[in-house]
Amino acid sequence: MADHFEVIVVGAGPAGNAAALTLAKAGLDVLQLERAEFPGAKNAQGSLLWAPALEQLIADFHARAPLERHIVEQRLWTLDGDSHTGSRDWTTGTGSSAPDRYTILRAPFEAWFSSALRAAGVRVAFATTVTEVIREVDGRVSGVHTAGGGDFYADVVILAEGVASLIARQSGLREDLHPQTVALTIRELRRLPRPLLENRFGVQGDDGVVIEASGVFAPGIRGTGFVHTNRESLSVGVGCMVGDIVVSDLTPSELLARFKRHPSIKPLLADSEVVDFSAQLSPEGGYRVQPRLFGDGWLCCGDGMQPGSPAHREGATLALTTGRLAAETIIELSRHGRPMSARHLSLYRDKLERSPTLRLLHKQHASDSAAEEEHVFPVADPRRLVRASRVLRRDANGGGRQKRMLRHFFRGSESSREVSGAA
Ligand SMILES: Cc1cc2nc3c(=O)[nH]c(=O)nc-3n(C[C@H](O)[C@H](O)[C@H](O)COP(=O)(O)OP(=O)(O)OC[C@H]3O[C@@H](n4cnc5c(N)ncnc54)[C@H](O)[C@@H]3O)c2cc1C
Numbered sequence: 001m002a003d004h005f006e007v008i009v010v011g012a013g014p015a016g017n018a019a020a021l022t023l024a025k026a027g028l029d030v031l032q033l034e035r036a037e038f039p040g041a042k043n044a045q046g047s048l049l050w051a052p053a054l055e056q057l058i059a060d061f062h063a064r065a066p067l068e069r070h071i072v073e074q075r076l077w078t079l080d081g082d083s084h085t086g087s088r089d090w091t092t093g094t095g096s097s098a099p100d101r102y103t104i105l106r107a108p109f110e111a112w113f114s115s116a117l118r119a120a121g122v123r124v125a126f127a128t129t130v131t132e133v134i135r136e137v138d139g140r141v142s143g144v145h146t147a148g149g150g151d152f153y154a155d156v157v158i159l160a161e162g163v164a165s166l167i168a169r170q171s172g173l174r175e176d177l178h179p180q181t182v183a184l185t186i187r188e189l190r191r192l193p194r195p196l197l198e199n200r201f202g203v204q205g206d207d208g209v210v211i212e213a214s215g216v217f218a219p220g221i222r223g224t225g226f227v228h229t230n231r232e233s234l235s236v237g238v239g240c241m242v243g244d245i246v247v248s249d250l251t252p253s254e255l256l257a258r259f260k261r262h263p264s265i266k267p268l269l270a271d272s273e274v275v276d277f278s279a280q281l282s283p284e285g286g287y288r289v290q291p292r293l294f295g296d297g298w299l300c301c302g303d304g305m306q307p308g309s310p311a312h313r314e315g316a317t318l319a320l321t322t323g324r325l326a327a328e329t330i331i332e333l334s335r336h337g338r339p340m341s342a343r344h345l346s347l348y349r350d351k352l353e354r355s356p357t358l359r360l361l362h363k364q365h366a367s368d369s370a371a372e373e374e375h376v377f378p379v380a381d382p383r384r385l386v387r388a389s390r391v392l393r394r395d396a397n398g399g400g401r402q403k404r405m406l407r408h409f410f411r412g413s414e415s416s417r418e419v420s421g422a423a
Contacts, residue, residue, distance in 0.1 A: 005031040005123075007330060008144055008154040010130045010167060012039060014316045015302025016160030017113050018323030021057055024120040026331045031152060032122050033144065035129035040110025047187075047228045047235035048210065049109075051100045053320035053357070058116060062099075066108040068230040069208025070099035073201075077264065079215025079225075084264040086213075103208050103228050103235070105189070125149070133157060133171045133298065140341075141171075141297035156297055156340035158326050160319075163281045163303040165291075173298065174291035183223075184245060186256045186279045187237030190272035194232045200268060201229050213265075217258045218250050225259040227268055234272060236260065241284065252279060282315055293352070294345040301326040317357060325351045 009020045012034035020032045036042035048071075054061050077086035118124055134143040134151060143153035144167075159168050163182060168174045192200075201209045211227040223240035238252075238259045245252060260269055283303050293305055302319035329348040330340070338344045352358045 003151065004153045005029050006155050006334070007031075007158060007327075008033065008152055008156075009122075009158045009160055010144065011160035011162060011302070012036070012110075012114060012124065012126075013160060013162055013302060013319060014113075015304075015319035015323035015326075016158070017117060018053075018057055018320040019158050019160055019301060019327040020122045020124075021117050021120055022324050022327035023330065024117065024122045026327075028331065028334065030122045031154070032117065032124045033128045033130055033146065033149075033152070034124070034126050037127050038111070039114035039126075040106045047103050047105070047230070048316075049102045049104045050314055050317045051102065053317040053324075056324060057320065064112070066104070066112050067206075068103040068105060069203070069206050071101040071103065071210050072099075072203065072207045073209045075209065075211040077211060077213040077215075079213050079217075079262055079264060081216065082263050084213065084215070084262075101210075103210075103230050105230060105233075130161075130167050131170075133159075133167060133173070135171075139296060141295065155334075156299065156330055156345075158323075158330075159298060159300040159304055160302045160323055160326075161304055163283045165300070165304040168291070168300060168304060173295065173300070174304075178243075181284055182242050182281045183239045183284045184242050184252055184279060185237055185239035185282055186252045187235060187277070188256070188274050189230075189276035190234045190236060190269060191232060191275045192234055192269075192272040196271060197229060197232065197234070203229065206231075211268075213259075215259075215262070217255055218248060220244065221248055221250070221255065223255065225265070227265065233275065234269065236265075236269065239282065242281070294342060294348050296342045296345075297340055299326045299329065299345055299348055321355060321357045322352065325355060 006029045007020075007023050009016045009023075009030060009032045012020075012032055016032060016034070020030050023030045034042075047068075049067075051062070054065075058064070072091055074089040075086055076089075077084040114124060128149045129147040130144045131147050132145045133141045134145060134153070136142050141157050143151055144157060145151050159165070159173070161167055165174055169176060198204055203209055208229040210229070213225045213227075214223070215225070217223055217225070217238060217240075221240050221244045223238050223244075225238040226236070228235040236256075236259075238256050240252070240255060245255070250258075259265060291300070291305065293300055301322035303315060305322060326348055329345060329351055332347060333340060333344050
């Protein structure tokens with residue numbers, strides 16, 4: 001293999017794939033390096049895929065990608081000890097536009113995505129771990145060292161290595177992670193015969209349901225849980241801030257076990273069996289903790305730039321979007337014959353700031369912070385929310401009591417903040 005390329009992409013998760021595919025389609029010579037033995041073996045791509053970000057890369061993916069179910073119903077639940085309150089948002093998904101969310105299984109989906117990259121001309125090397133970036137005497141990044149696979153050089157290196165960002169940290173391009181800015185998500189894939197699943201969740205054909213829950217899984221631990229329906233399986237998981245797990249007595253799998261034992265969740269899982277298990281970190285720091293995103297000869301995208309925030313669960317969407325924008329920055333500079341210096345790569349920051357997806361995240365972060373400062377974040381104490389909801393349901397004529405209950409709920413929410421969104 002040649003040892004010089006126009007671009008090296010480190011990582012074959014959604015961010016690296018989006019970057020490599022966009023670059024190759026524009027005719028650039030791209031090498032993608034991935035430490036896993038095969039597509040999807042080590043990345044964190046989840047089970048819920050928002051369509052628009054992938055549509056921008058592969059317009060007809062709806063017809064070509066291995067998709068499980070398209071989501072017609074979203075249930076948002078707030079759990080207390082033995083019950084829940086929540087909402088159901090249902091759509092037929094048969095309007096003029098294609099469905100906007102799907103469940104996917106990581107292994108077949110990543111294999112398909114990777115084959116699309118190779119078809120577009122990306123050179124993909126699996127089982128190749130990058131150990132460090134190569135720097136010139138002036139500090140410019142000019143390539144990467146790999147474990148046992150030699151050195152590779154490029155005009156620019158895209159770091160799409162996920163949340164742990166080991167290379168960026170070891171190469172002094174970013175600081176260490178803080179436990180309060182990363183969540184740990186533990187997920188099981190549970191096989192459930194199709195007729196049982198469809199009967200239990202009230203769906204048919206390729207329709208699917210997503211349940212997202214926040215609740216008191218354990219005192220003092222912030223977290224959320226989820227149940228996603230696939231064709232013949234369920235993805236079930238919980239996500240909690242690493243800092244909270246560290247100070248608690250519970251192991252991550254005990255947290256998952258508590259979620260699965262909850263009376264609202266347990267019946268949904270009956271007769272299912274575990275076929276896969278994974279635990280991964282995901283960024284939750286958002287704009288507050290964003291590291292440097294580019295420098296002379298390098299850019300970073302995806303989870304490594306800490307795009308997540310507790311209220312935002314579309315990690316793969318952000319990864320696909322930032323990967324594409326990193327690639328479009330390079331394509332633009334290359335067309336104008338500009339060097340890949342920090343000064344010119346700052347165009348990436350402009351593109352991120354103009355991106356509707358990233359602007360939405362920024363706004364969401366601002367409203368999260370405002371809500372936290374004002375102590376009115378409505379999931380602050382799920383038990384209050386469940387109690388308030390019960391009063392509203394059972395006490396239809398008791399206007400005075402309802403008002404008192406709601407006042408009590410909002411006023412008191414600052415005193416207990418056991419749960420907010422993660423994962
Ligand atoms: C359990 C879990 C469930 C989730 N569910 C959802 C969901 O349902 N929907 C959603 O939108 N998001 C979800 N997310 C978030 C989403 O998966 C991530 O935001 C997304 O995968 C980030 O993409 P990425 O490409 O930046 O990083 P990753 O997907 O982590 O990919 C990074 C890749 O880089 C490779 N790599 C790392 N270091 C090196 C190295 N030194 N050399 C070579 N290769 C290297 C890794 O092996 C990996 O393949 C979930 C996350 C977790 C943890």
